[in-house]
């Protein structure tokens with residue numbers, strides 16, 4: 001396992017508090033109380049077990065520190081998050097896969113129920129679990145015209161679990177979610193805005209961060225308690241479903257992922273990832 005470390009420093013010139021873990025950097029602006037969290041796990045910010053554990057640890061820390069809001073973004077050139085690390089699903093060790101899926105459920109629960117408002121600044125491609133990471137925030141700003149976002153699980157021969165699908169339905173509605181999930185379509189920035197996958201678009205990352213901050217400033221005069229209660233009530237049925245069905249969801253996934261048909265599909269997909277020229281894959285799956 002990677003050596004992990006956490007360090008806390010305050011920069012007296014910028015009045016920012018920095019929390020740095022090996023794959024995540026967090027900077028809290030002392031004046032506004034807004035944390036900017038940057039994912040930095042080259043090459044593609046794929047979500048493996050250790051990365052998910054870091055995300056949970058950081059969310060707990062931000063909660064304890066009573067930040068006023070969080071902006072989640074990527075430090076990589078052209079990828080926000082490539083989704084689940086396919087290596088966790090291909091030829092899995094059942095014990096690790098059980099831990100991975102349990103940690104994935106816990107990450108989603110932590111992010112979807114934060115006591116502070118959250119924004120994702122999508123500054124790169126964002127397929128499948130990457131898109132879900134963005135959907136689990138309260139607001140989404142997508143940068144530029146060069147990236148694709150969507151749920152391409154079907155193209156890998158797998159499907160998204162109920163709690164994942166319900167999260168999407170809550171954002172874009174039942175019909176659009178069904179078409180999106182069954183076709184595996186990856187959307188351009190404009191298309192994503194049109195179907196409501198993202199709330200705003202803008203030309204560059206700096207303007208996107210400003211838009212994210214602007215959204216978070218809406219909560220300056222809102223009681224944190226009123227914010228949290230409203231969000232909990234709004235999201236309650238999906239959250240409760242997962243809490244009630246956690247073990248069933250893990251057992252099903254561990255068995256399903258190991259089936260020969262799914263493993264064959266993942267093998268073919270991994271091969272296509274290697275054989276296609278850069279970025280061809282995501283354009284192929286449009």
Ligand SMILES: CC/C=C\C/C=C\C/C=C\C/C=C/C(=O)SCCNC(=O)CCNC(=O)[C@H](O)C(C)(C)COP(=O)(O)OP(=O)(O)OC[C@H]1O[C@@H](n2cnc3c(N)ncnc32)[C@H](O)[C@@H]1OP(=O)(O)O
Pocket residue numbers: 043044046078079081082083084085086087104107108111125127128129130132133136152153156159160161164273274277278279281282
């Ligand atoms: C809060 C919780 C959040 C969410 C989860 C909740 C529930 C989820 C439940 C289930 C459904 C989710 C399923 C998935 O997410 S499956 C993963 C789907 N992802 C993809 O299909 C992405 C595939 N990748 C690409 O299309 C391109 O890599 C990308 C456009 C992202 C980047 O292109 P670029 O040209 O910049 O890089 P590449 O040369 O293609 O890749 C570099 C390197 O990285 C490897 N790679 C890419 N993606 C993944 C991945 N998802 N997992 C593991 N490894 C990945 C790629 O093979 C290259 O490796 P190498 O050849 O060894 O350098």
